[in-house]
Amino acid sequence: xxxxxxxxxxxxxxxxxxxxxxxxxxxxxxxxxxxxxxxxxxxxxxxxxxxxxxxxxxxxxxxxxxxxxxxxxxxxxxxxxxxxxxxxxxxxxxxxxxxxxxxxxxxxxxxxxxxxxxxxxxxxxxxxxxxxxxxxxxxxxxxxxxxxxxxxxxxxxxxxxxxxxxxxxxxxxxxxxxxxxxxxxxxxxxxxxxxxxxxxxxxxxxxxxxxxxxxxxxxxxxxxxxxxxxxxxxxxxxxxxxxxxxxxxxxxxxxxxxxxxxxxxxxxxxxxxxxxxxxxxxxxxxxxxxxxxxxxxxxxxxxxxxxxxxxxxxxxxxxxxxxxxxxxxxxxxxxxxxxxxxxxxxxxxxxxxxxxxxxxxxxxxxxxxxxxxxxxxxxxxxxxxxxxxxxxxxxxxxxxxxxxxxxxxxxxxxxxxxxxxxxxxxxxxxxxxxxxxxxxxxxxxxxxxxxxxxxxxxxxxxxxxxxxxxxxxxxxxxxxxxxxxxxxxxxxxxxxxxx
Amino acid sequence: xxxxxxxxxxxxxxxxxxxxxxxxxxxxxxxxxxxxxxxxxxxxxxxxxxxxxxxxxxxxxxxxxxxxxxxxxxxxxxxxxxxxxxxxxxxxxxxxxxxxxxxxxxxxxxxxxxxxxxxxxxxxxxxxxxxxxxxxxxxxxxxxxxxxxxxxxxxxxxxxxxxxxxxxxxxxxxxxxxxxxxxxxxxxxxxxxxxxxxxxxxxxxxxxxxxxxxxxxxxxxxxxxxxxxxxxxxxxxxxxxxxxxxxxxxxxxxxxxxxxxxxxxxxxxxxxxxxxxxxxxxxxxxxxxxxxxxxxxxxxxxxxxxxxxxxxxxxxxxxxxxxxxxxxxxxxxxxxxxxxxxxxxxxxxxxxxxxxxxxxxxxxxxxxxxxxxxxxxxxxxxxxxxxxxxxxxxxxxxxxxxxxxxxxxxxxxxxxxxxxxxxxxxxxxxxxxxxxxxxxxxxxxxxxxxxxxxxxxxxxxxxxxxxxxxx
Numbered sequence: 001x002x003x004x005x006x007x008x009x010x011x012x013x014x015x016x017x018x019x020x021x022x023x024x025x026x027x028x029x030x031x032x033x034x035x036x037x038x039x040x041x042x043x044x045x046x047x048x049x050x051x052x053x054x055x056x057x058x059x060x061x062x063x064x065x066x067x068x069x070x071x072x073x074x075x076x077x078x079x080x081x082x083x084x085x086x087x088x089x090x091x092x093x094x095x096x097x098x099x100x101x102x103x104x105x106x107x108x109x110x111x112x113x114x115x116x117x118x119x120x121x122x123x124x125x126x127x128x129x130x131x132x133x134x135x136x137x138x139x140x141x142x143x144x145x146x147x148x149x150x151x152x153x154x155x156x157x158x159x160x161x162x163x164x165x166x167x168x169x170x171x172x173x174x175x176x177x178x179x180x181x182x183x184x185x186x187x188x189x190x191x192x193x194x195x196x197x198x199x200x201x202x203x204x205x206x207x208x209x210x211x212x213x214x215x216x217x218x219x220x221x222x223x224x225x226x227x228x229x230x231x232x233x234x235x236x237x238x239x240x241x242x243x244x245x246x247x248x249x250x251x252x253x254x255x256x257x258x259x260x261x262x263x264x265x266x267x268x269x270x271x272x273x274x275x276x277x278x279x280x281x282x283x284x285x286x287x288x289x290x291x292x293x294x295x296x297x298x299x300x301x302x303x304x305x306x307x308x309x310x311x312x313x314x315x316x317x318x319x320x321x322x323x324x325x326x327x328x329x330x331x332x333x334x335x336x337x338x339x340x341x342x343x344x345x346x347x348x349x350x351x352x353x354x355x356x357x358x359x360x361x362x363x364x365x366x367x368x369x370x371x372x373x374x375x376x377x378x379x380x381x382x383x384x385x386x387x388x389x390x391x392x393x394x395x396x397x398x399x400x401x402x403x404x405x406x407x408x409x410x411x412x413x414x415x416x417x418x419x420x421x422x423x424x425x426x427x428x429x430x431x432x433x434x435x436x437x438x439x440x441x442x443x444x445x446x447x448x449x450x451x452x453x454x455x456x457x458x459x460x461x462x463x464x465x466x467x468x469x470x471x472x473x474x475x476x477x478x479x480x481x482x483x484x485x486x487x488x489x490x491x492x493x494x495x496x497x498x499x
Numbered sequence: 500x501x502x503x504x505x506x507x508x509x510x511x512x513x514x515x516x517x518x519x520x521x522x523x524x525x526x527x528x529x530x531x532x533x534x535x536x537x538x539x540x541x542x543x544x545x546x547x548x549x550x551x552x553x554x555x556x557x558x559x560x561x562x563x564x565x566x567x568x569x570x571x572x573x574x575x576x577x578x579x580x581x582x583x584x585x586x587x588x589x590x591x592x593x594x595x596x597x598x599x600x601x602x603x604x605x606x607x608x609x610x611x612x613x614x615x616x617x618x619x620x621x622x623x624x625x626x627x628x629x630x631x632x633x634x635x636x637x638x639x640x641x642x643x644x645x646x647x648x649x650x651x652x653x654x655x656x657x658x659x660x661x662x663x664x665x666x667x668x669x670x671x672x673x674x675x676x677x678x679x680x681x682x683x684x685x686x687x688x689x690x691x692x693x694x695x696x697x698x699x700x701x702x703x704x705x706x707x708x709x710x711x712x713x714x715x716x717x718x719x720x721x722x723x724x725x726x727x728x729x730x731x732x733x734x735x736x737x738x739x740x741x742x743x744x745x746x747x748x749x750x751x752x753x754x755x756x757x758x759x760x761x762x763x764x765x766x767x768x769x770x771x772x773x774x775x776x777x778x779x780x781x782x783x784x785x786x787x788x789x790x791x792x793x794x795x796x797x798x799x800x801x802x803x804x805x806x807x808x809x810x811x812x813x814x815x816x817x818x819x820x821x822x823x824x825x826x827x828x829x830x831x832x833x834x835x836x837x838x839x840x841x842x843x844x845x846x847x848x849x850x851x852x853x854x855x856x857x858x859x860x861x862x863x864x865x866x867x868x869x870x871x872x873x874x875x876x877x878x879x880x881x882x883x884x885x886x887x888x889x890x891x892x893x894x895x896x897x898x899x900x901x902x903x904x905x906x907x908x909x910x911x912x913x914x915x916x917x918x919x920x921x922x923x924x925x926x927x928x929x930x931x932x933x934x935x936x937x938x939x940x941x942x943x944x945x946x947x948x949x950x951x952x953x954x955x956x957x958x959x960x961x962x963x964x965x966x967x968x969x970x
Contacts (some may be wrong), residue, residue: 068960069960070959135876142875161915165911172907176518176904179885179888179892180892
């Protein structure tokens, strides 16, 4: 079932690639159908998913051999974390594909690449093989490179190149670290389950530290954390709206997901030794992202920097959870917050970037100074914007709050000072979203944008679906938290067992 | 009684070459192309004979001078495959050449040289293989006798080659003299007992220079960009791939003779590896000419190959890494050159604008080939690089793996410099293509790039359990 949810979009993408005389509408229908089927497969897995402390570490597992000599195989399976993140990804992809996009006369290729990206992204979250994980990690780069390069705005070529080179550097660092980790294990296998059980490396000797550093740098580039974030604003500004939504909503999660799945779970002791510096870096990302976002005059750039800020919360949560100080319940809370933040940020920022794409399609610009007084002209757009913005800075009753509350509550139990400073980030993001909303929607209506249309039906329902989940998670977080806290990532760990 | 059955594949290639020489002298001009199918049949027979040798064991034949291990068998299969693709590229390319039938004979003789290198367990046999492969290579590079660039390529190949082959012969003499014989087995025994003498190191250094020439590695790499740019495109495809396969395996065998300590050979090869990959990459960065860029990229790939040679016999992964990487590199490079041949040798970067629209097959082939050369999964180049990194780290040369990693990131930049205009720019003109022969060749090569990645188990599984002679 999991394999199907990866294969359906990939096969459909291949089909679109060869179906040369397909019309735009048909291409879109094929893409929507494949994306929906893939999501349905995940929903089936979700319905069968057992929650609670007795549930197995990974569920819906299946395995097909690939390169036996290296211990590499096609292995898929989910725990609560990966199920939650992949469900979010499937949903976001469906909404991004449904969003009416400017395909520049190449609809077939546009939808083909989107489906490709959906397949490989789900593959990354669902696989249980380190090498296959890496394979998908790299393939997402290829997919995104073409999406940004071919359907982006003016400076797209440069942005796509920078994105590819930066993140390839990160992924190669990860590859070396993966090989180091696998070789440290006695038997040659890339099976995540075995590596988690074996904990091949421990302590803070040079080798373990370097391997950990490789993972953290690689994932920090993807996440991105300051100072490795400079590719992100550029890529976002140049990418088309739906691609931005997927980039922020799904691809950034690969960094934090990988951070939890690999260094956090497979080398706990080494990870624990370095959580404090990691938390500090996360804190810098939180504050830097918020402050720089405040200074931006470009709509998309501003949202892009808030992503740096939000992913900072996630990493802060992961760092707090990995530290072996404080009580276990506090650390569980922090990790649960981090994973919830991944889901929430995906939904919220996905919606925000779709909205930003909507602005661009209407006015041709992201420059905030050109906007003003849209409240009367586009009430729907205003409602969705403010709902997403409130959720983003963590208004209670919305998904962002559930995530950020847990992250900070958990971090207070481990690093109280850092958590207190980090709260400043929340204040700044609240200010910047409100100011941006004021700028766009209130005041005098600028004459050159007075004629823009409000949201079309095809734009309303993707946003409505995303925001409905934001509200649902905000009011009833229980089902999501139960799911997230089930399985491998949340299994309790006792240092003596690993030795 | 000589065990002639053990070298039947080589005999098949040799006989085919002789038949082609005869046919080419008698066939009328418009039938010269019929030599291509003859060559293909000969190659297919040789490949079938090789398959029958592949039983997962390693043994030596002809009094221990010729290896029939999996490295040799898989290497020779790859050589045959690369030659077959080159043959497919040739008929239309050389159509206007009155006597082009002889070209196939030259190709097969050169193939034979590379095959001998892949199996040689004797320094004199290595020398013969290098000379056979070189002497024919000069002709292949300069086959367009009336075209200055082609003659220049052949000339440069010849001049560097003459120097390197002299170094090889001199080095071989010193080594044989000091170690008491040309056979790898006796050399290994003498090396285990003896100590490093300055003269032996000089000899070894000279032999390494000779092999570096065939590999296209520093310090004898200067011919590669010129051959890639100026030689006939099928020859360029052949010469950037086939000699490397034989030379890499031969050099790995040579390095495996030396004990881990006391001899500086591994440090030397590692240094050459880093210099080669870095130089090749930096030089490729600013090329405006597709074929010249591929030439420099081929230099840098030789650097990666030397990584596997460095850790030979230090880790079990070394030989699988070497062979898998060779498969990944050879298929990708062949694909790129096949596509270029199919485009009638188009080579200026600006001429590639919009190619994805005007010539989709060639454009896709080039893009996939580049992605494989970078090492993007699940293509052949990825499995090769993966094994390579695994072997280098396992063999204790972590710094070498990191250097290769930095180089890989740099290499992405120049490959993408050529991909970007193909995908993103508007097409400028209509594209002339070469016809069905090269179209088939491109398709086959393209499929093989993906197949190496997906079916890597067959490559690695067989070679992982087999011994690597002479150890």
